Amino acid sequence: MLLEVKDLYVAIDGKTILKGLNLQIKKGEVHAIMGPNGSGKSTLAKVLAGHPSYEVKKGEILFEGNDLLELEPDERAREGVFMAFQYPVEVPGVSNAQFLRLAYNEKMKHSGGEELDPLEFDDLLREKAKIVEMDPQFFKRSVNEGFSGGEKKRNEILQMAVLDPKLAVLDETDSGLDIDALRIVSEGVNKLKSEENGVVLVTHYQRLLNYIVPDFVHVLADGKIVKEGGKELALELEEKGYDWVKAAGN
């Protein structure tokens, strides 16, 4: 099992957001998580990444059988957990290339791979950028600073491509992308997914799931999974909204 979330309760500032969430992901699988605004999707993503503001009240998270909650955010990243942010953060004064190289080298240091100097890394970055059709002019710009909403999302997937994670949680990567960009980024994700990794897509829209076809769809409402199914569940939700599943969950 790649990821096991068992009976997870999570609070922020004293307010409990996740209330007994369960989720299992195997290598090679794509999972979609859908659900109303405020239901806790980003909370789950951030808890997986190790955001310090969230308090795990109960339950456990196992990553490849090991306790993920024991690890610091950077350790999780080096172990292969990646979260594409719903709202990617701007980091003024730090160039994309510089940042990505440091991140890449930290990971290589950890896994015993070969660290790259700026020139070598530039070659690698150019290759990876092709996957999301990103213009190299973005390499020397400050991380996300002044990027349009869609450019930020694309940049997140570039980071995923460089870091080659075992588990990628993409939190609404599709929102903000124009029609062409959605196709390009989705195709990029399809190229990056393999039998060796797992992908979690947090999304509101069925459209994304036409490109990246999920093996499972989970509906999160009020902090727990209230319905699960195959890719056809997304179509049903698109048609009927969330009320009927919410009702079923209560």
Place this chain on the structure above:
Amino acid sequence: MTVKAKLATGYIKEFARSIEASAQQDWLKDLRRKAFEYFTETGFPTSRDEDWKYTDVKEVAGGQWSVANHANAISESAGNAVNKIVFVDGIYSEDASSLGELPEGVVVSKFAESGDNEVFQENLSKIVEPEFSGFSALNTAFIDQGLFIHVPKNTKIDEPIHVVMVSTGEFTAFPRLLYVGEEGSEAEVLEVFTREFEGPYLTNAVSEVKLEKNAKLIHTRVQRESHAAFHIGVTKAVLSRDSVYDGTNLNLGGKLARHDANLEFTEENGEAWVDGLYLIEDGQHTDTHSRIDHKVKNCLSHQNYKGILDGKSRAVFNGKVYVHENASGTDAEQSNKNLLLSNDARVDTKPQLEIFNDDVKCAHGATVGQLEGEELFYLLTRGLNQDLARNLLTYGFAEEIINKITVPSIKKDLDEAVLNRLHAKL
């Protein structure tokens, strides 16, 4: 004996010896005597002086340092620039200095050889007057070694001139620079204060810059004294019509450091940047005072100072922009942002605008903050460890200033100093 007189005794002896031994022209000796007189009357500033409120120089004033009488040999400090003039403990080092080919008419000369030069006579001590402070009076009284740069009309110097001050022992040095750029001239000057000695010493520096019509100067000042040393320095630039001054001041060293970065527009249409970065850690105190005088119409001034403080350290920033009555069309902006990396660091920042004309565009602001939690988290989620993530964000904060440095060797040192902040000695 009064406190002032007591403080001055060491200097009285040194001064008498120095002026005695000097082969300088009478006008220069007179200037020095007057300055010394002024110093003995006023002494060093105290915290009762408004401008020195947060920086107590008792320890500086009380120190007993001698003045070096020869230039020690140095190893690496001077770097391998084409044009470099090196002073060791304040004394010109023939061995360490070298000049590439300079355009005709350019003067780069030690003060000892400048006494009869008219431009030198006309300008020395006119831009930074001895009365500016007890320190500048003392520096003027000890004018001996020093560098005079004169770039004639419509002349451009391609290679930057590095003026390197290296400290190697417990001395007091009085570095002094006079730069005069004539009409249409262009040059780049770097002043680097560095050391091959980690103990206490005192640098008391004065730099004067005069830019005539349409002259341009890039002026970078890097202060990386020992963390046990004292550094007191003044820079002042005076700008004529259409001239451009781009100044960047990096203050990294010193147990106690003070820099006054002043500038005056005396004719219309000048443009100036007076930017800087102070980066200090445990046990350091750094004080920047700046005064920009818009005395005439249609001049532009930009000031961007950034501060990074770690450990138990303290910074002072006091920036004044004066827009005088006649100075309509002035455009002045001033910003001082500070990043505190520890809870024990403290900064006192006071940007001040004094405007006596309505037809102006002025903006100023100051902030004091810490590393942004969400930015830090973002970097951590990409696998950067805490130290690296913090250093990278710190670098990002300072990047605007660091990237102004065009000389690769200095830029590289600075990059490393900031990025390896937790491990490297600045």
